[in-house]
Amino acid sequence: MSFDSLRAALAHALALPHDESLAIALASAEPTRIGGPSQMPSHRGPAPEEPSPESERLRALVELACDGDADAFGQLYDHYVKGIYRFIYYRVGSQQLAEDLTADTFTRALRSIAKYTWQGKDFGAWLTTIARNLIIDHYKSSRSRLELVTESIPEGPTTAPSTEQDVLATLTNESLMVAVNGLPSEQRDCILMRFIQGLSIAETAAAMSRSEGAIKQLQLRAIRNLAKTMERDV
């Protein structure tokens, strides 16, 4: 009897409201995998997988915040705000709208932290899920998906590009945004979470309710497609 089958059987048989979380949480109990160089998200590569002092600190902050520690919530905000903003920005294409939705995301998180039921290590995934739902709500109530196209020139970085390099960066940011949004939605979200926001495999798996293996396959597929598109545009 392998641990994998026990985990799957437990997830099905228990059939609790949070059985997905339980299944994912049990999956996380597997032996730690080989780790690579520890890197900050979105600097050179996606987030590290192995438990690090950073992830332990974040877990402790989540526990404190759930217990009512406002300062802990502030520190969690500091850690996650840029990633959430980037995730939203590359979906909606507008700096103003991204700011609004970022504010909504953290406000909603603060107000419902009393009901936080995910594992401490999945806080980033939880925030991302809130952001995704807000984006969906926004599109439902706003004009249409054409909004992305009509506002297709993203405002990009706040300072106007002053050098040729900056201009190039703006253009490639544009083409990245268009390319990412041209992917099927699951691949798009995987790219957004893994490489734009900087979530780990485990967090992405939690946010998308898939297994870690499925996320690894998804990210490979997505990067392959993305590479094809972006190279075509160059």
Place this chain on the structure above:
Amino acid sequence: MSWRTDDARAFDDALRGRVPTDAEIAHLVAQAERVCELAASVSPSPAFMSSLRTALMAEAATILTSRTTPAPPAAGIWARLGAPARRRIAVGVAALVTAFGMVGLTGASASALPGDALYPVKRGVEVAELSLRRGDDSRGAFELERATRRLAEVNGLTRRPATAASLAATTLNDYSAEAGNGSDALVRSFKASHHRGSIVTINRFAGRAHLGLERLDGKLTGAAATQLDAAQQQLADIVALAARLCPDCGGIDADLVKSLIAPAPSAAVPAAPPAPAEPVAALPPVAPAPVAEPKADTPAEKVAAKADNKPVKKKTSAPAVEVQPTIEAPSTEPSTVTPPPIPAPVPPTAAFSCDELGNSGKFNCVDASTGDPTGWAWSFGDASVPDSAQQNPPQFEYPAPGSYTVTLTVTNADGANTATQTITVN
């Protein structure tokens, strides 16, 4: 082109630093890193980030600090479930574990602590083992083993940073229930068979439990500390009963135990019946809340409740508010203790805030009441928006512009309170 698992794993390994052997993988890693770099060049403005932070901290000061310790939700599924749900989980896991032939704690689950992912498995295995045992003697002994494990878990919890206080309190509650059930069963067995072994088992357990509880002294706060006091009192009663039933069954020094615990509350039960040697030592756990609801339970009722194997009252998001008075002192003990003062009952104070999601016309109302309410009644001033009994009702939408009155009434055992607000929809 096939997307085999090997490719996916190789790609992910390469992302984490392992040098790729495949040229395509290397190329894709470069692509991925480029995406990361591009994304990193996009950032929210510092002005936006700091103003949002200020706004969040201001709101956090009202939302978060007003919550009282007894009801903190802990990260982790186990602690936030009520007792019936936890039993369901344990039974469900037990059924599977037995089916898969995994009876007996193995590996990671054996050392799991409350809040860990594998903790439900550990508890489920215990239920499975218990179901395999027949007879008061065997079951009683096993329940005491479980109780000992709970103490080890609480100890483990105290060594973790930032553990939610409620986890320790919950686990101590479980300890008391198991200690009570176990000693009840062994006492029954002894009375039926007069087999010394049953009482010896109780005494051996008491020795270990005494050490375990002692080790926790000073390490707990709030509800958990109150639960610890109750557990120590319970242990003293168990020891006293065991000594009475069988004076030479290896009992530990009952006076030693008593000397280490605080003066125990022994509020006299109204119409105290004469003290037969009923299993009175095995108390249901004493709830930590300050509100007292004196109940004239007779020992017969308590025994019946024990037989049902319902260790604790149903847990709600607020702590259990009943306090069972302790049993009349056995005749061998001088009664020199005074009952603790009972604090005045406190009805809740209603408060809430409602916010619109952007300009969508959709609203979220969030409870901010104080005073440990146990019931919420929301109404939103329009027939199309249904009333809600949840603490935080689901998002809703008004059908037309206008002014609407939102009302929240909160209740607990001591009273009720209402707050209202007007929402204007443009």
